[in-house]
Amino acid sequence: MDAFPAFFPLAGRTVVIAGSGEPAEAKARLFHGSPARLVRLEGDAAFQPSNYHGAALAFVASEDEAFARAAAEAVRAAHVPLNVVDRPQMCDFTTPAVIDRGEVVAAIGTGGSSPMLATLLRHDIEARVPEGAGRVAALFRKLQDEVRAALPEPHRRRSFLRAALTGPAAGAAMAGDMEAAAELLRAELARGQAAGGQIQYVDARGPADLLTLRAARALAASDVLAPDPDAHPDILALARRDAERVEGLGVEALAELAGRGMRVTRLVVSPAWRREHAALVDAGVDVEVLPIAG
Template identity: 70%
Template structure:
């Protein structure tokens, strides 16, 4: 990862755009409909660090190299991260191609190397993100405290949310009926019961492109990863970064994890796991073997 992507909250924040012309107008259009206050600066005003005070972000767009550099230095002197259009060397951050669905925002960046490539990729992804996705995110934000209070255990909460995101509450939010969506989510929360956990065995010798889609989903959905030595780094990179990671455990420990409702993904390299899996089956734990694609 050559650049770290981050999202800046815009509610109550100020964004400064310095300069004139199409580049400045394009940056201004990025913030249309956002809760940010957009301040436009031109001429000498854009060269005064005081003009950037308390801003969250600054953008500079200008044909003149001297003006662009001086305005960027003024913003930086005020402690504000700055983006200078078409001048990556002067930027503290680059502007990605953005998919805007309200509370759901996706961004694709190339570090300024190829904005056109980022735009083409955005167009591909935009068709796959439904217009109502932001309303679904808003529903779960509004209900976050209720869900957390009812399900304080993280793995139980994740299991509930996985089901709810594909359930009738999310469908109602997609359709724009937020009152019904909240009612349905509360009903699902009241009826929630812990689901039994499972252990899924994934051949982790790599490379990752040999994994089946089902194996990739087991990695992405795991609460706990139990890893043999020698797991391929590309395989491990497909797992959730906040999943608990353990060295090989006795079968009894895996039984306890599964009975506690955890989704365990067992990353295997050798052949010693077969005895372990037989012990889990004998204990009534759901197991699944996910071989590599051939």
Template identity: 70%
Template sequence: MDAFPAFFPLDGRTVVVAGSGAAAQAKLRLFEGSPARLVHLEGEAAREPGAYEGAALAFVADPDDGFAAAAAAAARAAHVPVNVVDRPALCDFVTPAVIDRGEVVAAIGTGGASPMLATMLRHDIETRVPEGAGRVAALFRKLQDEVRGALPELHERRAFLRDALSGPAAQAAMAGDMDGAARLLREALARGGGASGRVRFVEGSGPTDLLTLRASRALAAADVLAPDPGVAPGVLSMARRDAERVESADAVAVADLARRGLTVLRVVNGPPSPAELAALRQAGVEVEVMPAAVS
């Protein structure tokens, strides 16, 4: 990882855009509708460090090299991280290609090496992020404390939220019925959130770009990874960094983890063993086998 991605909260913060012309206007449009206080500086005002005092971020966009360097220096003197359009040597950070769905924001960066590639990848991902995704995130933020209070165990909470994300509450939020969504989520919570564990199988010999969307989502959602020796490292890298990893794929041990309410992902080098599948089902564990890969 050549650059660390981070998200800056904008509520109650100040963002400064310095400069004039089309690039400066594009930066101003980027923050339209955000909760940030937006300040636009032009001319000599942009060269004064005091104009940037207290800002969370600064962007400099101007065709004049001297102005850009002076404005960047002023922002940096005020201890504000600054991005200067088309001048990577003057930047403290680079601006990614952004998918904006309100409370759901995705960003794709190439470290400034290829903005066009980042834009192309953004278009690919954007089709998978529905317009209502931000409303779903807002729903879960609103009820976050209630869910934490009802389900203090992390794995139980994750299981509940994983199911809720594809349930009626999320569908209501996606459609814009936020009051109905909150009611449905509270009803699901009142019924008891302890979802049962399960074991999922994903074929992990690679390459990663042939994994199905369902398999990719299973990797991202797993509580525990139980990989076969020799599976593709790139496949395992798609799992959550904090997912527990177990070396033994013993069916008894895997079934025990699932009975504790955990979602266990068996990453296998080929089709799952019929004997292992039979042992898990005999142990009363829910088993799901992901399609191998797209062709």
């Protein structure tokens, strides 16, 4: 990862755009409909550091090299993160291609090396993100404190939310009925519909592009990752970064984790997994084998 992606909250924040013409207008359009206060600077006003103080972000957009450099110096003097259009060597951050679904925002970046590639990838991903995704996110934000209070254990909370994201509450939010969505989610929470633990087996011999979509989703949803020692590194890289990783777990330890409501992904390379799987089934553990070779 050559650059770390981060999201800046915009509510109550100020964004400054220095410059004029189409480059500046394009940056301004990025913030259309956002809760940020947008400040536009032109001429000598762009060269005064005091005009940037307290801003969350600043953009300098001008084809005039002298203007861009002078404005950039003012932004740096104000200690505000800076983007200078078409001059990546002067940037603290680059502007990604953005997919805006309200509270769901996705961004594709190439470190400024190929904005056209980022745009093409954005179009591919945008078609897969439904318009109502932002409303689903808004629903879960609204009830976040209630869910945390009812399910203080992180793994049980994740389990509940995984089920709820494909349940009737999410469906109502997707359709735009936020009042019904909140009622349905509270009802699900009152029933305590946290899914039980499960062990999912994934072929980890690699390469990663051989994984099925279900296997990739299992990696993304894992509470615990239990890999064989020689699991392919590209497959390990697809797992949740904050999932606990433990090697050498036996049948009893795996069953105990599932009994606590954990979702465990077993990344297997050796055919010995079949004996382990049979023992878990005999113990009554919920086990799923995702399409696996060998």
